[in-house]
Amino acid sequence: MSRALLTDHYELTMVQAALRSGAAARRTVFEVFARHLPGGRRYGVVAGTGRVLEALENFRFGDEELAFLRDNRVVDAPTLDFLAGYRFSGDLYGYREGECYFPGSPILTVEGTFAEAVLLETVLLSILNHDCAIATAASRMVRAAGSRPLIEMGSRRTHEVAAVAAARAAYLSGFAFTSNLMAGHLYGVPTAGTAAHAFTLLHDSERHAFQAQIDSLGEGTTLLVDTYDVAEAVRAGVELAGPDLGAVRLDSGDLAEVAHAVRGQLDSLGADKTRILVTSDLDEYAIAALSAAPVDAYGVGTSLVTGSGVPTAALVYKLVAREDAEGIVQPVAKRSVGKPSRGGRKNAFRQLDPAGTALTELVTVSGDRPADSRPLQVELVRGGEVVGREELEAARLRHRETVAELPAEAHQLSRGYAAIPTVFD
Amino acid sequence: MSRALLTDHYELTMVQAALRSGAAARRTVFEVFARHLPGGRRYGVVAGTGRVLEALENFRFGDEELAFLRDNRVVDAPTLDFLAGYRFSGDLYGYREGECYFPGSPILTVEGTFAEAVLLETVLLSILNHDCAIATAASRMVRAAGSRPLIEMGSRRTHEVAAVAAARAAYLSGFAFTSNLMAGHLYGVPTAGTAAHAFTLLHDSERHAFQAQIDSLGEGTTLLVDTYDVAEAVRAGVELAGPDLGAVRLDSGDLAEVAHAVRGQLDSLGADKTRILVTSDLDEYAIAALSAAPVDAYGVGTSLVTGSGVPTAALVYKLVAREDAEGIVQPVAKRSVGKPSRGGRKNAFRQLDPAGTALTELVTVSGDRPADSRPLQVELVRGGEVVGREELEAARLRHRETVAELPAEAHQLSRGYAAIPTVFD
Structure with missing residues (x-):
């Protein structure tokens, strides 16, 4: 499309x-940056750049688009001619996906004629504003979950x-799985799932439902145990699947309390390897609050897809x-008034202390690379050709590394200021 | 796709x-409803049903989808065979788009075999949860704006x-325009736009930019006047376009104060018909707060697309x-625990007082229509065939009518309870 x-x-x-006016052909530089990190976040996570590159390659006005614009008199005939031939022929530089960012970080720089560059504003911002918001929330949840895996299951809420x-x-940002099959298909994200209450209710009894699930999906499956009575369901599950039952899912009640009870019950039944997955309106705060509970994995829905x-x-796109x-x-x-902007094309560097901890985000018009710093921008598009494509796995690895570079205060869940200051020069 | x-x-x-297990062929009834109205909303607005019908018609597992499922061992061979032949052959009933809803309102009822109906859960909820949230926020903004038109311009924020x-x-829900061209193309929503700061900055001076815009788009255009100095820009705009200048847009500062000053200036320059459009992080509260200011139209971005x-x-999908x-x-x-569900296929009626004001949402398993009530469900799909398609304009008109039926307390912007109680019987 x-x-x-x-x-x-x-x-x-x-x-x-x-x-x-003739100004359409003027060379321009636009930058994407955030004036602030909304919600008192301590850092942002760059995400969506790979999708930006896809969108750029599919940004064409074909017959259908031109007919709409003509029939609705959106623009005049010379403009339709320009659009019919539109191909972005400029350059893009930007932060890599998975990199952290701060207020003022120039996460994407677009160089091209005004007409070429201004047309991309909406779709670029749509992609980056959405994906960065989700990735930033996800990163906080991953940190709160420690070594326990997270499953993204919010498709139905967005x-x-x-x-x-x-x-x-x-x-x-470090989630282990998604429930979304299209994300598996398009991006290779590992997919996973359990079962819904409807599956239990469909059968004549909970035992019938569990038996059907185990018969079809094996003893390693995850049984949802809170449709009627949790203790009864756990007993039935272990009885039917044996002690190698993969996992049980808890989706209601006081999750910490229920998890303790279920862990005790599973252990007493010899199912000490059966894992406990919890779901039900979890966000980074609820995940953190469950850190002392015997929980093996978290499923996160609404709060992930809505950026918690x-x-x-x-993010804004400014000339x-x-x-x-x-x-x-x-x-x-x-x-x-109240919307500060700084002119000039910027370069950006992350300055690190000798231990490798991030100290400042240096945003400079001069372009000089300071000592003990890491350059943050790479070439993404050269003369209209995408040169900066990379695998999602590479971005995922980068995020793990760059978030580890941040000072400890970056990981406070409370509202606050950016974890490192942005210095403009 | x-x-x-x-x-x-x-x-x-x-x-x-x-x-x-054989249960896949059991006849089932699933209902979509909200257990509560999040955010203390007084009513919800049904939106997305038209998109649900589109999605249903395009819900097919083709070679590409089946190959993904096979290669990733998501399901076994018999299931792949079932999916290859999948066509929803059941029935859908639901509230019309634009209708209001309350906790427990069965806004969509899906009847079919378990296998046919359960597969639709995710995409139906995705569509309805998103579209209803936006339409509900939009309805509050439309009410707050009174007779002044609203322009939706949030594409870049989602x-x-x-x-x-x-x-x-x-x-x-009553917005007059959108900035989104695809919405114009796909759904016939009227599109509109003004100009960005980048257009002014592109030119050698603000006057050059205004002249270029007026030359190309006519004196009826909307000039953005806050790039440098508002008073100077307004003076230049009227000088260049004449007193028939269409509108000016204010995008920063204390909008009420600036609007008063600009109105006075425009009037003193003889441009008493030039309208004032305000934008800049408006939501229903900010719109209401501007009701006494000389503002002619509002542009709403972020808060609209994020459901304010x-x-x-x-919304949930329950067997x-x-x-x-x-x-x-x-x-x-x-x-x-804590997630109440009520079994049985429901019918729904809105009971009205003699003056036509809504009194209760009656949700009944018996199906009997009470006196002085309006049935809320219509047939949308019969035996897999869409029979309930309608024009977006019809839904828009319906929303205007049904929201007018609600008691006055429905329009309080503060958090509270549903404007009418839901009675189950």
Whole structure:
């Protein structure tokens, strides 16, 4: 599907007016950054860059799109001609997926003519605002879960296509599985699942249901044990599957209390290897609160796909430099009240102390790399060709490494300020 | 695109186990309802049903989907065979789009075999949870705006495809326009736009930018006037476009104060018909707070597409009845702690007082229609064929009518209880 109409009306009318004034062809630099980290987050996680590159390659105005624009008089004939031939031929630089970011970090830099670059604003921000918000929430949950695996199961709580991107972002941040099959198909995220209450209710008794599940899926399956009476269900499960029953899932009640009781019961039945999976409105706080409970894995739904209170990342796409009448590229910035912008194309470096702990995010117009720092931007697109594609697994590994670099205060779950300061120079 | 993989892993493994136990062919009834209205909303708005019908027609397991499931051993060979032939052949009943709903309202009822009906759970809930949440937030904003039009411009703040559904839901609830071109293309939602700060910064001066916009888009255009100095920009705008300048947009600062100043300035320049559009993190509370300010239209972004604090509608899909071993359809319900469910297939009626004001939501297993009530469910799918399709405009009109039926307390913006009680019988 072409992504070209996943775009705000005004991007096209601005192109029309700029084609008429001649400014459409001016070279420009746009940057994507966050003025702040919403929700008092201590860091953000870059996610969606891989999807940005896909969208860029599918950003074409075909006959269907052009007919819509013509029939609805969105733009004039010269603009339709321009759009018909549209291919992004500029350059993209950006932070790698999985990298952490802070207020002002230039996570994506777009260089091209005004007409070429402004058209991408909406779809780029849509992707990054969604995916970064989910990945950031996921990263907090992964940290709260310690060594216990997390299963993403929030598809039903968000838009059906957003769910696929959410599963991808969660995996990038360290989730182990998703319930979403499309995320498995498109992105290779491992998929997993248990059973629903409907499956138990469908059968004549809970024992019939458990037997059916074990017959078909093996003793290593996960039985949902809270449809009627938990203790009775656990007893029936171990009786039917034997002590090698894979896991039981708890989806209601005081999870810590129930988990303790179930662990005791399982152990007393000889099923000491049977794991306990808990679900039911978990977020990073609930996960942390269960750290002392005998829980082996967490399933997270609503709070993951809604960014745990922060469903969008507050990223903006701002013109920071453009060619003037003499052909010189000049920094520009608006002066709107309360919305600070800094002109000029930026470079970004993470400065580390000798132990490898992040100290500052240095954002500089000069471009000089300071000592003891790591450059944060890489080339993603050169002359319209994607050169920065990478595997999701690589991004997942990078996230684990870069989040480990952050100072301890980055992992406080309470609201606060960014874990390291951003220094502009 | 097939929607079949927009599905949780466990739906398919439950089908596998039920095919093996023989229960897959049992006739079942599933209902979609909300246990509560999250965020202390006074009512919910049904949205997404039209998209549910589309998804149902595109829910097919083709070669690509089956290969993924086979290669990843998600299900066994008999289940793959079943999925290859999958067509929903059952019936759907539900509330019409635009209708209001309350806790327990059975907004969608799915009747079919277990295997046919359970597979639809994920995609149906994804669509309805997203679209209902957005439509509900939008309805509050429309009410807060009174007779002033609202423009939806949140695409960049949500997943790129979710943005299209959000624009559709906002229009259904009474928004006048969207910035999202795909929503215009797919659903006929009127599109609109203004200009961004980047357009002003692109040019050598604000006057050059305004002149370019007026030359291309006409004097009826909307000029963004807060890039540098608002008063200077308004003066330049009227000077260049004349007193028939369409509108100015304010996107920063204390909007009420700035709107008063700009209105005074416009009037003094003879541009008394030039409208004032305000944007910048508006939600229903900010819109209400601007009711005394000289504002002509509101642009709403982030808070619309994120459901203004409630990004998902808490709708669930529950088995309420199924065929037993004797072929009799019996009500069923789980007993999980704190998650009340009521067995049996329900009918729903809105009871009205003589003046036409809603009094109660009657949800009844008996199916008898009480006096002075309006039946809320219609047939949407019969034997797998869609019979309940309708135009988005019809849903939009219905919403205006049904929201007008609610008692005054429905329109309090504060958190509270449902505006009318749900009575189960």
